Structure formats: structure tokens, C-alpha cells
Amino acid sequence: MWFWGKKGKKEEIFVGFADEIGILDLQGVEEYxxxxxVRKVYLVARxxxxxxxxEYLKARPLLRERIEFRQTDGIRGELKRIKRANSRYRVRTYDLREFGKRAMSLDPC
Incomplete structure (x- = not known):
């Protein structure tokens, strides 16, 4: 469908990227x-x-089922591959340093 306004809602793919994935990042994704x-969550890290x-993921099997981790040196290329593979869904890309609890912990105010 080339238009999806008020009638239908497109499924969403969450893509988060960072140099390292930490517990704060996973807690932010869990809240989101x-x-x-969200149909699927991809976390890309170097x-x-x-x-x-x-250990945090072992304690939360439902979270572990929905997240796919990808380790790569070329984060930008991996993001493009994920977007191409999921072109029929709405793909939201987030820098995990500016997302969730990590962003709140780095807030200077």
C-alpha cells in the first residue's frame, strides 16, 4: 500500500548502534x-x-528473543543492509548514546 495514513499502521523495526552495548542500552530498549x-530489534556494535x-539477557528471555545482535567494524554499511532487508517496514535508527537511560545519565542538567 503506497499510502498508509490514518487507516493502517506500518510495523516498525528498531535499529540501535553504538561502539559497545551495555546494560543501560538494553534497559532503554526494553522500555521502548x-x-x-516493534516487530524486530537490531543492535549493531563494533x-x-x-x-x-x-547475564542480563539470560535473566530476560523475552527480551533476548526480540533482539538480534550484529557485530561489525562498518556500522554504516550494516545499517544500510538492515534497511534494505526490511524495506517494507518502517525502520527507525537510533544512536544508543542519545537514546533511553544512557542519554539521561549523560544529560548535564
Missing amino acids: LRSEE NPLGERVL
Whole structure:
């Protein structure tokens, strides 16, 4: 459908990117998933997940099912591949440094 206004709502894909994914990032994504209808979550990072992050995910199997992690040196290229693969959905891309609890913890005010 080339128009989707008031009648239909397009499903959403959440793509977050950062150098490293931490627990604060996952908590922000978890809150976002509660408030929005998101089909799939992709988290793209340059570095692998840490032990504490993996333990956090083990304690939350529902969150682990909805998130797909991708580790790459070329974040921009990976974002383009994800957008191309999910072209029929609305893809929202967020820098995780400016999203959720991490953004609030870095706020100078």
C-alpha cells in the first residue's frame, strides 16, 4: 500500500548502534518495547557483548528473543543492509548514546 495514513499502521523495526552495548542500552530498549509496537530489534556494535550484558539477557528471555545482535567494524554499511532487508517496514535508527537511560545519565542538567 503506497499510502498508509490514518487507516493502517506500518510495523516498525528498531535499529540501535553504538561502539559497545551495555546494560543501560538494553534497559532503554526494553522500555521502548513496552511503549511501542516493534516487530524486530537490531543492535549493531563494533565490540562484542560483555559478560554482564549476557547475564542480563539470560535473566530476560523475552527480551533476548526480540533482539538480534550484529557485530561489525562498518556500522554504516550494516545499517544500510538492515534497511534494505526490511524495506517494507518502517525502520527507525537510533544512536544508543542519545537514546533511553544512557542519554539521561549523560544529560548535564
